[in-house]
Every structure is written in structure tokens, then in C-alpha cells.
Amino acid sequence: MSECRIISVASRKGGVGKSTTARNLGYYLAEQGKRVLLVDIDSQGNLSTGFGEPKIATVGGTIVDPMWAVMQDEQLPTSETFIKHSGKLDYIPCNESLAALELQMVSVIQREFTLKSVLDKIKSEYQYIFLDCGPSLGLMTVNALVASDSVLIVSSPEEDSNTGAELLVKSIQQIRRNLNKSLEVEGILMNMVVERSVLTRDILQKTYDTFGEVIKIYDTKIPRTLQIGRAKLEQKSIFEYASKSKAAIAFENFGKEFLAIGGMFE
Ligand SMILES: Nc1ncnc2c1ncn2[C@@H]1O[C@H](COP(=O)(O)OP(=O)(O)OP(=O)(O)O)[C@@H](O)[C@H]1O
Numbered sequence: 001m002s003e004c005r006i007i008s009v010a011s012r013k014g015g016v017g018k019s020t021t022a023r024n025l026g027y028y029l030a031e032q033g034k035r036v037l038l039v040d041i042d043s044q045g046n047l048s049t050g051f052g053e054p055k056i057a058t059v060g061g062t063i064v065d066p067m068w069a070v071m072q073d074e075q076l077p078t079s080e081t082f083i084k085h086s087g088k089l090d091y092i093p094c095n096e097s098l099a100a101l102e103l104q105m106v107s108v109i110q111r112e113f114t115l116k117s118v119l120d121k122i123k124s125e126y127q128y129i130f131l132d133c134g135p136s137l138g139l140m141t142v143n144a145l146v147a148s149d150s151v152l153i154v155s156s157p158e159e160d161s162n163t164g165a166e167l168l169v170k171s172i173q174q175i176r177r178n179l180n181k182s183l184e185v186e187g188i189l190m191n192m193v194v195e196r197s198v199l200t201r202d203i204l205q206k207t208y209d210t211f212g213e214v215i216k217i218y219d220t221k222i223p224r225t226l227q228i229g230r231a232k233l234e235q236k237s238i239f240e241y242a243s244k245s246k247a248a249i250a251f252e253n254f255g256k257e258f259l260a261i262g263g264m265f266e
């Protein structure tokens, strides 16, 4: 196994906290002295706007630039032009221009391997690369799963959340059969958990019943709290925004659990 672990942060459901998890887990690991890169591969650009990046498609210096170079069989632009920095964290932003690139990618040979080709050239600089996926299983998410060592599934306890996770697990199995044999599942992180809610408790139980035997479900649950949204508005991680909040403590505990387990091998 290479020294760098590439992890897709994914779910087949929107708004469950993928970008929030990538940002805060990434921040925690960077603070622990790990070399971390976050890559936004969702054309909504929510991870990127959280760092103050513009959504406008005409702005360059995003993941589109090196992917375009791979598609054209050209040399990658120098990494300083598309890798940005926020404190100890490095990130590659994206914006709406990624949607146009995705359309053009459809006709490229080996299209599922475009992102992998980019990451292969920069991964030696990092210990962890997190790919913040969008909610659909489009070509960019497939690219992420092909480029990854593992998938961190984010879920929130709602009526249909297990269906979303099941769909993702099916997609992972398909990718494993066809495109990336060694893709693993890191685990399932439950986000937006409301303590003492009967519905939350019932759905959590169902999640354990459905996946508990085969997939690690992290002990740490991230609570639903307004501070997470407020931190995002201020373009900060929860640690920078409110270091003693319940959410910061939860993300710290999750970071520790993540490091202690270090990936599940099936
Ligand atoms: N634990 C939480 N408590 C309260 N709000 C949260 C929590 N986690 C995330 N949010 C908020 O919910 C919204 C969706 O979160 P986020 O963008 O991380 O989800 P996502 O899965 O990346 O969404 P998408 O599928 O659109 O990419 C954001 O406004 C975020 O601030």
C-alpha cells in the first residue's frame, strides 16, 4: 500500500454532511501534523466556497485545469497553480466549470481514470487525500471511487438514509468488480444525530442491523447543531469557530477514532 491514503467522502444522498466531514476531519488531521489535501469534485463547489473560493465557472486554478490536461494528453500545470492553502490544510477547489468538463469527459478513452492520473502525480506530497464527492453517482464520483483506496460513507439518520447507504455500497461493489479491485469501505459516519430522538435511535438501530456486521459504523456520532452551519458561513472549520462546542469535540473524537482504526479491510 502506498503511503498516501486516498479517501472518497461519499453518500448517495444530498446534504448529509460530506463536505462538512471532509473539511473538519481534514482540519483535525492537519493539526495532528498529517499532510492533508482536500479535493472538491462536486461542481456545486460547497467545500470550495467554505474556503472563500468563488463559484463562478470562469475562474481558473481548480481541479478542472489538471484534469483537462490529462484529457488532452498534455503535461499537468504546475501544482502551485491549482493547489491552495488554508493554514496547515491544502485543498484543490472546483466550481461550476467542472460540470462542463464532466460532459466533455464522456467521450474520452479511459475517462474513469482521469482524476486518478492527476492524483498519481501529486499524492507523494500527502498522507491523506480526501475527495469531497457530490451526491449523485456521476462520472466525477466514479472517477473518485476509481482513484480511491477507500470510501468514507457519511449518513444522517433520516427515513431513507439506509437506502442511500445501500445504494452506495452497491455502487462500490460494482466499481470493485469493474474498475478498482482494491477499493475498501473505511466506515460509516453518522452525522446530524439528534440525541434523545426516538426516530434517530430507531434509524441508528436499523443502520447497525443492516451494515453493522460488514462495515465499521463509527462510535462517534456528530450531533446536529447550528454551530456547524455558522462555522461554514464564517468560512471556518468547527475547531476554529467554536473549539469547545459539542460539534468540535465530536469531530475531534471522530478524528481520533479514524486514526486509531486506520481503515477497514474486508
Ligand atoms: N451536524 C450538523 N448539524 C447541523 N448542520 C449541519 C451538520 N452537518 C452539516 N450541516 C449543514 O447541513 C448542510 C449540508 O451539509 P454539507 O454541505 O456538509 O452536506 P453534503 O453532504 O456535502 O451536501 P451535498 O450532497 O449537497 O454535497 C450545510 O449547510 C451544513 O452546514
Ligand SMILES: [Mg+2]
Residues within 6 Å of the ligand: 018, 019, 020, 042, 046, 047, 132, 133, 134
Ligand atoms: Mg457537499
